[in-house]
Amino acid sequence: MEPFDYHQSTKHSYFSIRTHPNRLDWDNQPSQFKSYPQHFKKIQLDYSNPNHRLLILSAGITAKKSYPGVEYYLRINPSAGALFPCEIYFQARNLDGFENGIYHFEIESNSVTLLQTISSDGIESYLGLEKQQEGFIFLFSSIYYRSSWKYKNRALRYCLLDTGHLLGCVEASCYLQDRAYQIQYNFDKKRLNSIFGFKKQEFFTAAIIIGNLTEEKSEPLSMQLDFVDGTNTFESNELIEFAYAQTLEQISCDKSYIMPHFSYNKTALEDTMVKRRSAREFFKRAISKVEFEAIMENLNAPIISDCDEEVSIYCVINRVQGMQLGLYLDKQYLKEGDFQSKAGYLCLEQELGHFSAVTFFLTSNARNYQALYQKAGIIGHRLYLAANYLGIGCSGIGAYYDDEVNEFLENNHKVLYALAIGN
Numbered sequence: 001m002e003p004f005d006y007h008q009s010t011k012h013s014y015f016s017i018r019t020h021p022n023r024l025d026w027d028n029q030p031s032q033f034k035s036y037p038q039h040f041k042k043i044q045l046d047y048s049n050p051n052h053r054l055l056i057l058s059a060g061i062t063a064k065k066s067y068p069g070v071e072y073y074l075r076i077n078p079s080a081g082a083l084f085p086c087e088i089y090f091q092a093r094n095l096d097g098f099e100n101g102i103y104h105f106e107i108e109s110n111s112v113t114l115l116q117t118i119s120s121d122g123i124e125s126y127l128g129l130e131k132q133q134e135g136f137i138f139l140f141s142s143i144y145y146r147s148s149w150k151y152k153n154r155a156l157r158y159c160l161l162d163t164g165h166l167l168g169c170v171e172a173s174c175y176l177q178d179r180a181y182q183i184q185y186n187f188d189k190k191r192l193n194s195i196f197g198f199k200k201q202e203f204f205t206a207a208i209i210i211g212n213l214t215e216e217k218s219e220p221l222s223m224q225l226d227f228v229d230g231t232n233t234f235e236s237n238e239l240i241e242f243a244y245a246q247t248l249e250q251i252s253c254d255k256s257y258i259m260p261h262f263s264y265n266k267t268a269l270e271d272t273m274v275k276r277r278s279a280r281e282f283f284k285r286a287i288s289k290v291e292f293e294a295i296m297e298n299l300n301a302p303i304i305s306d307c308d309e310e311v312s313i314y315c316v317i318n319r320v321q322g323m324q325l326g327l328y329l330d331k332q333y334l335k336e337g338d339f340q341s342k343a344g345y346l347c348l349e350q351e352l353g354h355f356s357a358v359t360f361f362l363t364s365n366a367r368n369y370q371a372l373y374q375k376a377g378i379i380g381h382r383l384y385l386a387a388n389y390l391g392i393g394c395s396g397i398g399a400y401y402d403d404e405v406n407e408f409l410e411n412n413h414k415v416l417y418a419l420a421i422g423n
C-alpha cells in the first residue's frame with residue numbers, strides 16, 4: 001500500500017468542488033483569539049519600545065471592519081479566509097521591556113501574557129542549543145480548527161502558508177531593526193506541544209531565533225501549562241492530526257546561512273507593512289518590467305533556515321509592459337501565449353488570477369512538507385511587501401485546481417500556493 005499522502009488527498013478539482021460544496025455553520029465559527037486567564041501577568045505593548053514594536057509588526061492588528069452585527073479585525077499578516085489560525089509564543093532573555101520569561105502574544109489586546117519566568121532554564125535545549133540565547137526565540141503554532149472549520153482537510157496547507165506569512169512578517173521586522181535571525185523548523189515540537197498543554201488542538205510548526213548565543217549553559221524548562229481553549233467550538237480532524245504527526249520528523253535537508261539583502265527604504269517599508277491589505281479586484285492595468293524584476297529579486301533573495309527546500313516560482317505574465325505574454329519559470333520563458341483566462345480558471349475561476357498583471361504558482365517536489373510549505377508562505381509574504389511597496393496590489397490564492405495547474409505547468413510537483421499581483 002502507498003503511504004498516506006496528505007497533499008494528494010487534499011487536491012481540489014473541478015469535480016471535487018462541485019460534488020462537495022462547503023456549507024458553513026456561521027453560528028459556530030471558532031474564536032480567532034486565544035487568551036490566557038487573568039491571573040497571569042500581562043504587559044501592554046508599546047510601539048515606541050523597539051522590542052515591543054518587533055512583535056506588533058509581526059502579527060498585530062492594523063484594521064477593524066464593522067458590518068451590522070459583526071466586527072472583525074485585520075492584521076499585519078494576511079490569512080486564508082481571514083481565519084487567523086496561528087498563535088505566537090516567545091522566550092525573552094535580557095530584553096528591555098520584558099522580564100526574562102516565556103510569553104504568549106495576546107493579539108486581541110495588543111499585550112503579552114507572561115506564562116513563566118526563566119533564569120538559567122529556557123526553551124533552548126528543545127531547539128538543540130546548549131547555551132542560553134540572548135534575545136527572542138519565537139515559536140509559531142496553529143490552532144487548526146479555526147481553519148478546518150471552513151476549509152476541512154485542506155486546512156493544514158493554509159495553516160502552514162499562514163505561518164510562512166508570519167515568518168515573512170518577522171523577517172521584515174528584523175530587517176527594519178537590523179537584527180540577525182534564523183528560522184528553525186527542526187526542533188522538539190512534540191515535547192513543546194506537551195509542555196504548552198496544547199492537547200492535539202494546537203501544534204508548533206516553526207521557530208525563529210533572534211539574537212546571540214551566550215556562554216551560559218541552558219537548563220531544560222520546568223514548565224507545564226494547563227490547556228487553554230483557543231476556539232470555543234473545537235471539532236477534531238483526524239486527517240490533519242495524522243498529517244501533522246507524519247510530517248514532524250525532518251528528512252535530511254540543506255541549511256541556508258546566507259542573509260538576504262533587501263534595498264527598501266525602511267520608513268517606507270514600515271508604512272507598507274502597516275498598510276498592507278489583500279487586493280480584492282484588479283482593473284487590468286499593466287505594471288512595468290522594471291517593477292516585475294525588482295519584485296522577483298526580493299522573492300529570490302536567500303531565506304535563512306535549517307531546511308531550505310527548493311520552491312519553484314512560475315509566473316503567468318498577463319500585463320507587464322516590455323515582456324512577452326506567456327508562462328515563465330522565474331526569468332526563463334517557457335511558453336508563449338495569452339494565458340490570463342486559463343490562470344483565472346486554474347485559481348478556481350477567481351477573477352484575481354485572470355485580471356492580474358502576473359499570476360504566480362509556487363511548486364516543489366521536495367520532501368520536508370512542513371518546511372517547504374512554510375517557505376512558500378514566506379515567498380508569498382515577500383511578494384505582498386515587494387508589490388505593495390511599489391503601489392501594486394497583491395493577493396494570496398490558496399484555492400486552485402491542483403492537477404490542472406500541473407498539466408498547465410507541465411510538471412509533477414506539489415502545487416503549494418498561487419498569488420496574483422496587479423492594479
Ligand SMILES: Cc1cc2nc3c(=O)[nH]c(=O)nc-3n(C[C@H](O)[C@H](O)[C@H](O)COP(=O)(O)O)c2cc1C
Binds near residue numbers: 079278397399
Ligand atoms: C494562504 C492564503 C490564501 C488566500 N487565498 C485567497 C483566495 O483564494 N482568494 C482570495 O480572494 N483571497 C485569498 N487570500 C487573502 C485573504 O482573504 C486575506 O488575507 C484576508 O481576508 C485578510 O485580509 P488582508 O490580507 O487584507 O489583511 C488568501 C490569503 C492567504 C494568506
